[in-house]
Amino acid sequence: MSEDAEILIVEDSLTQAEQLKYTLDQHGYRVSVALNGKQALAWLSKHKPQIVVSDILMPEMDGYQLCRQIKSDENWKDIPVLLLTSLSDPRDIVRGLECGADNFITKPYNKELLLSRVQYMLLNQEVRKQGRTQIGMEIIFGEQKYFITPEREQILDLLISSYETAVQKNLELIRVQDELRALNESLEEKVERLWQAHPGLWDPELIKVIERNKAEEQASTHG
Secondary structure: OOOOOEEEEEOOOHHHHHHHHHHHHOOOOEEEEEOOHHHHHHHHOOOOOOEEEEEOOOOOOOHHHHHHHHHOOOOOOOOOEEEEEOOOOOHHHHHHHHHOOOEEEEOOOOHHHHHHHHHHHHHHHHHHOOOOOOOOEEEEEOOEEEEEOOOHHHHHHHHHHHHHHHHHHHHHHHHHHHHHHHHHHHHHHHHHHHHHHOHHHOOHHHHHHHHHHHHHHHHHHHO
16 A cells, blocks of 8 residues: 555655655655645645645644645545644644644654554545545634534544554653663762762762752652
């Protein structure tokens, strides 16, 4: 499937676009790049990719606006759109539902997670073309009003992507905590050896710093 799949990347940062293109190229995808939403729409007028991967924060036309344009066009609306976001605000999810986005992934992205998300979207693309039903609803979130027409599959995809993102962030936090714990233990061992070799270096202020660091580490671990 990957050898036949064409992916359009929409990213205003040329460096990030090339990094993303390289990752997808390495796994057999045919990749094109547009540097903004208007370029993407011009490219789509002549091509129809299997997936569009778009950054959200772009000048002139952001990722939400681009996604809305794609989903409102009869020729493009069945193209899955994967948005790159920081997901720092719950409204990202609501706006994603509103514009019709199919999936999210966070920046900076994990390559393995990105590739698995792309594969998941490709595998489900044909299935999702059948039996699509939409129910419009108006919601108010964060003192803003949104009108969304989410499909059940879209909601499921966004929930899965949000959950995967939360798991990924949690694993990263655990890794950082483990590294900090190992660093503190190593520091304590080195200080203890230094004290044994040079008793005259026994500094009460240094002891207070070490004890404070140990207390902060224990608090973060149990928190």
